[in-house]
Amino acid sequence: MSFLRLLGSELERFLARRLARGLVLTVLAIGALVGVLVFINSHPDTWNSGFRATDLLSDFGGDITDWSEQRPTRSGFVEDGYGNWGNYPYPGLEGIVGGIGMTVALLFGGVVGASFLGAEYRYGTIEQVLLWEPRRHRLLAAKYLVAFLGSALITMFAIACFSAALWPAAVWRGTTAGVDGRFWLDLASVILRTGIVAGLFGIIAATVALMTKHTTAAIMGMLGYNIVAGIVIALWLQRFHRWDPLQNAVAFITEGDAGKMVKDQGWEIVSSHTYLSAGALLAAYAAVFAAAGIVVFRRRDVT
Amino acid sequence: MTVLELAGLRKEYRTFRAEPTLAVDGLDLVIEHPGTVVGFLGPNGSGKTTTIRCMLGLIRPTAGTVRLLGEKMPSGAAAAIRRVGALVEQPKFFGDFTGRRNLRLLARIGGYSRSDMDRVLELVGLTDAAGMKFHKYSFGMKQRLAVAATLLKDPDLLVLDEPANGLDPAGIVEMRRMLRDLADSGKTVFVSSHQLGEIEQVCDRIVIINHGRVVAAGSVDEVMASGTQDRAVVQVERVDSALAVLLATGYEAAGGSRPGTVVVESPPEDTSSITRTLADQGIYLQGLRIEGQNLEEVFLALTDGESGA
Numbered sequence: 001m002s003f004l005r006l007l008g009s010e011l012e013r014f015l016a017r018r019l020a021r022g023l024v025l026t027v028l029a030i031g032a033l034v035g036v037l038v039f040i041n042s043h044p045d046t047w048n049s050g051f052r053a054t055d056l057l058s059d060f061g062g063d064i065t066d067w068s069e070q071r072p073t074r075s076g077f078v079e080d081g082y083g084n085w086g087n088y089p090y091p092g093l094e095g096i097v098g099g100i101g102m103t104v105a106l107l108f109g110g111v112v113g114a115s116f117l118g119a120e121y122r123y124g125t126i127e128q129v130l131l132w133e134p135r136r137h138r139l140l141a142a143k144y145l146v147a148f149l150g151s152a153l154i155t156m157f158a159i160a161c162f163s164a165a166l167w168p169a170a171v172w173r174g175t176t177a178g179v180d181g182r183f184w185l186d187l188a189s190v191i192l193r194t195g196i197v198a199g200l201f202g203i204i205a206a207t208v209a210l211m212t213k214h215t216t217a218a219i220m221g222m223l224g225y226n227i228v229a230g231i232v233i234a235l236w237l238q239r240f241h242r243w244d245p246l247q248n249a250v251a252f253i254t255e256g257d258a259g260k261m262v263k264d265q266g267w268e269i270v271s272s273h274t275y276l277s278a279g280a281l282l283a284a285y286a287a288v289f290a291a292a293g294i295v296v297f298r299r300r301d302v303t
Numbered sequence: 304m305t306v307l308e309l310a311g312l313r314k315e316y317r318t319f320r321a322e323p324t325l326a327v328d329g330l331d332l333v334i335e336h337p338g339t340v341v342g343f344l345g346p347n348g349s350g351k352t353t354t355i356r357c358m359l360g361l362i363r364p365t366a367g368t369v370r371l372l373g374e375k376m377p378s379g380a381a382a383a384i385r386r387v388g389a390l391v392e393q394p395k396f397f398g399d400f401t402g403r404r405n406l407r408l409l410a411r412i413g414g415y416s417r418s419d420m421d422r423v424l425e426l427v428g429l430t431d432a433a434g435m436k437f438h439k440y441s442f443g444m445k446q447r448l449a450v451a452a453t454l455l456k457d458p459d460l461l462v463l464d465e466p467a468n469g470l471d472p473a474g475i476v477e478m479r480r481m482l483r484d485l486a487d488s489g490k491t492v493f494v495s496s497h498q499l500g501e502i503e504q505v506c507d508r509i510v511i512i513n514h515g516r517v518v519a520a521g522s523v524d525e526v527m528a529s530g531t532q533d534r535a536v537v538q539v540e541r542v543d544s545a546l547a548v549l550l551a552t553g554y555e556a557a558g559g560s561r562p563g564t565v566v567v568e569s570p571p572e573d574t575s576s577i578t579r580t581l582a583d584q585g586i587y588l589q590g591l592r593i594e595g596q597n598l599e600e601v602f603l604a605l606t607d608g609e610s611g612a
Contacts, residue, residue, distance in 0.1 A: 009411040124395035134380035301362035
């Protein structure tokens with residue numbers, strides 16, 4: 001059996017699933033909602049309070065602090081020095097779209113990866129496929145590849161949709177000043193890196209679902225780690241901070257350095273390694289999970 | 304070439320808390336006749352499905368060896384499985400996908416065309432329902448789709464676990480005919496079923512297992528011969544007198560389930576002796592027939608009356 005045919009079958013299996021279609025529709029709906037809310041809450045009458053197109057990069061995780069100030073802007077997105085925000089572009093919406101790259105990647109990667117493998121156990125179809133392709137490492141490799149691609153593509157689609165949804169607010173109620181070739185390149189690279197992170201999370205989630213034979217357990221595990229890890233690391237496992245997959249995901253998406261916690265007077269975060277190293281570390285984690293999944297799957301009785 | 308060879312097959316299921324469960328206990332089995340239908344019978348929990356899963360490489364035996372179409376399993380699974388169509392326990396497909404899409408996902412792996420799919424869908428009578436979602440299928444339709452999937456590969460060996468489950472009488476007859484046709488075309492059909500009558504009608508050979516071991520194997524006639532005796536059902540006017548005469552002569556006899564009948568446990572060659580014995584006492588037969596044992600009785604005798612097949 002050709003690996004490409006196997007891959008084609010897995011891809012069709014993925015694309016035909018209700019979850020994939022549901023996520024696309026959900027993304028479109030959320031994108032539209034966020035777009036409308038931002039549009040309504042931006043202030044067309046105030047010259048310098050509309051949504052700044054270049055904010056898209058910071059919203060989705062891009063590291064633009066080193067160059068955005070050099071760009072022409074008419075946004076009044078400033079702090080008065082006393083902690084009060086003046087002329088905030090969309091009052092009441094703080095945090096809705098800011099820095100969501102990693103969260104979207106974790107959520108979509110977790111859901112897509114976990115459900116893709118979990119559904120095979122839920123429906124028992126893993127057995128059916130093994131009666132057509134008994135080489136388990138090949139079958140799982142194809143599934144991992146599809147989980148990676150599926151998670152990445154849906155996440156990239158989501159970020160692109162959210163960007164597009166905010167665009168009208170910038171055009172009609174804010175400014176597109178500073179939007180040039182570099183902006184589009186940076187935005188595309190943020191979307192691509194977020195997609196890669198989602199794909200890697202998808203592989204990890206798929207492995208957890210494979211091992212537990214349970215979609216929900218895998219998703220809850222991923223999201224639970226997101227909630228608990230930050231607290232545990234800050235309180236008890238400070239030295240693990242630089243190895244934390246989530247921290248490295250953020251560093252990779254934002255093109256920023258990954259930090260490590262060092263103890264001086266108290267714990268403080270200093271630069272540890274570059275975003276490329278962070279991406280490589282994340283890929284290594286996914287590879288370890290995938291290898292463990294293949295070892296378990298090859299030895300497991302399918303009943 | 305030997306179609307299937309199981310030698311000393313043993314499978315223990317281990318769990319953390321409970322004692323290991325022995326599902327298959329040193330099972331030996333050889334099927335070396337291509338073009339036959341082999342019935343695989345055993346009570347519930349006798350190890351049938353575990354044996355089938357071991358055969359197909361879905362589970363690893365604790366001990367023993369499996370050779371499927373000449374290939375050692377599970378290492379040779381890639382070569383063997385492409386020549387095997389298998390349905391284990393119940394049909395397993397995605398409920399939200401149509402029958403055709405479920406089939407296409409498998410066809411795609413094997414590189415089979417749309418016309419191949421159409422052929423097997425027609426063979427199992429699902430052409431018109433191929434566009435329906437799987438979860439809307441009746442159980443019989445699900446079963447038909449699973450059989451269609453096994454036929455897609457045009458396999459040399461078909462392994463079917465309860466293929467007649469959920470089928471209506473017409474469907475069962477159709478299934479029986481299909482299995483026979485497949486065997487006649489040179490394929491080996493290995494079929495496990497609860498419907499002993501069906502097995503008896505369609506199978507050339509039978510394997511009966513109990514407690515993970517083979518208790519009988521051979522042609523249908525051979526296995527039947529290993530079970531209970533034939534018996535003569537005598538129809539007379541005076542049942543009590545006939546019964547008294549036969550018992551006094553040393554026959555093992557009892558009143559039949561129908562009025563006016565006496566059942567005598569005896570081989571067919573004893574019928575003339577029974578007739579003469581009764582006639583000598585002035586009891587004349589109104590009818591006599593030999594009631595052959597059926598597979599159900601043989602099965603129950605060999606498996607200590609445990610239920611399920």
